[in-house]
Amino acid sequence: MSSAEQTYGNQNDDQLDKLLSKVKALRGVTTDIHSDVESQRTGLLADASESFDAFSNRLGSTSSRFTRQVVAGAKSNRLLTMYILGGIVALFLIWHILF
Numbered sequence: 455m456s457s458a459e460q461t462y463g464n465q466n467d468d469q470l471d472k473l474l475s476k477v478k479a480l481r482g483v484t485t486d487i488h489s490d491v492e493s494q495r496t497g498l499l500a501d502a503s504e505s506f507d508a509f510s511n512r513l514g515s516t517s518s519r520f521t522r523q524v525v526a527g528a529k530s531n532r533l534l535t536m537y538i539l540g541g542i543v544a545l546f547l548i549w550h551i552l553f
Contacts (some may be wrong), residue, residue, distance in 0.1 A: 520539070524532055 520535075523535055
């Protein structure tokens, strides 16, 4: 093997070693990004699930209280309840539209 070939071979090996170190660094970064995304996704899904469960419980209790009120009340009480409920819903919608 000539001196030039050996020099080129050594340079080639050096460049391959540099490339390998860059690939390893890139793989480490992508692995860290993947781990971070997975942990954030898991936390976000758990938080969303808890929020939906709490909302479902509140909605269920409100619905059952409203049903008891409507069933127990006389016709005039039902009408008054409907007006109050309609007013609350209207205020809620206006509040969400404006804010």
